[in-house]
Amino acid sequence: MRTIRMERFGGPEVLIVADGPELRAGVDQVLVAVEACGVGLVDVIIRSGQYPGLVPAEHLLGIEAAGRVIAGPAYWIGKRVFVKANDGGCYAEQIVAHVKDICEIPEGLSAEEAVALGINALVGYFSLRQGHLNPGDVVLVRGAGGGIGVTAIQLSLVSGLRVIASSRSEDKRRKLAKIGVLEFDNNLQEVDGIIDPVAGETIAGFIGRLKANGRYVINGIAGGFPPVEFGMSLLQGYQRSLGISFLSLNSIGKEDIVTAMEDIFRLAMEKKVTPVIDKVYALAEVAEAHKRLESGAVFGKVILKV
Structure with missing residues (x-):
């Protein structure tokens, strides 16, 4: 499984593609094949070491992703979901998430669009x-x-x-x-x-x-x-x-997060809210994605397509 790692803090160049361990879903967890993940300011802050002592340099970046469930409780198998990952790890081909941290993506909304809202x-x-x-x-x-x-x-x-x-x-x-x-x-x-x-x-x-x-x-x-x-x-x-x-x-309950995400997706399906995507990069182009975010020219969301 490909993932993005960094062994030290620094500029976008510290982000590298690496092989990650095989993941398995535990009790009340799902394994998601990631299709898209969001690139956010928090990722840049962590990468640049502005949270030293709080987040180790080996931290896996990415707090949101969208993809399809490939393992876990039967109800979720095959469903497309949005993942809010408090502990990071979304810059990868797969991620394990608790069932309370996922929300089903309605048909008609792409993975990139789900993350652009997210x-x-x-x-x-x-x-x-x-x-x-x-x-x-x-x-x-x-x-x-x-x-x-x-x-x-x-x-x-x-x-x-x-x-x-x-x-x-x-x-x-x-x-x-x-x-x-x-x-x-x-x-x-x-x-x-x-x-x-x-x-x-x-x-x-x-x-x-x-x-x-x-x-x-x-x-x-x-x-x-x-x-x-x-x-x-x-x-x-x-x-x-x-x-x-x-x-x-982080101060909001998981049930409230899921309810809000469902409401947001509903508004998107009703065309009352539009996902705004600035630019989509391949996973291996993560350094360029971070440079784009830091440029100040972004309008909307920067996304990694997996």
């Missing part, structure tokens, strides 16, 4: 829920052209929110308009909520854009960790009763 759509889905946004509310989505951004925008529109997209790229703005975005950030609009997969040094300026009782949900650090003093902008505006929270899928 983790990104789940993050957007639960960010909106955590933000307690209601139809008619104004939501600003930072990093609008990224994988999380394009799914969060579509889910916001489906929820009846007025969406303002933040993207400095004219090319990405044109593409965002094609998925329904009508307004773009001009650094002036006040908003009810902000969905932020970017964070970074400029976060304080965005906090200042929230209306009274506004909600700010940070679900990623594509722009780096925010400065420690950013919390002062919240304290200084305490009279507006602002709320800030952080969103990690």
Whole structure:
């Protein structure tokens, strides 16, 4: 079985194709023949060693995949499933997953499309829920052209929110308009909520854009960790009763994850949400896929086809 390994932290060049051990499904597990897997920012962060001490260099990357079950409980044999793999390992031809970590993919949705939604759509889905946004509310989505951004925008529109997209790229703005975005950030609009997969040094300026009782949900650090003093902008505006929270899928129960994924797939089949794929690479082209993700030019999801 082919898999992608790294023996040290570093740039994309540390990712190599290697032979992995034969996998077997245990009790309440399935063995999945992987057809596609997602390439995400968390993979880049782990690969580059930004989580030293927490994740070993020998860690197998990839937290989401789609494929067909080839071993396990009879009910699942032959079914096409999406896999959320908290412990990684999806950059491979096969992966073992617990039955509570899989969701059946409906007919008519390809493996690549399932992964293009996948983790990104789940993050957007639960960010909106955590933000307690209601139809008619104004939501600003930072990093609008990224994988999380394009799914969060579509889910916001489906929820009846007025969406303002933040993207400095004219090319990405044109593409965002094609998925329904009508307004773009001009650094002036006040908003009810902000969905932020970017964070970074400029976060304080965005906090200042929230209306009274506004909600700010940070679900990623594509722009780096925010400065420690950013919390002062919240304290200084305490009279507006602002709320800030952080969103990690690791804090959400497995049943809720599966239910949300089923809901997202339903929306895709109803053509209310569209999987947005930036580029598809072969498994052996994983280094190029990581370079693409790090380029900042990505619109949607980068995918490895197995």
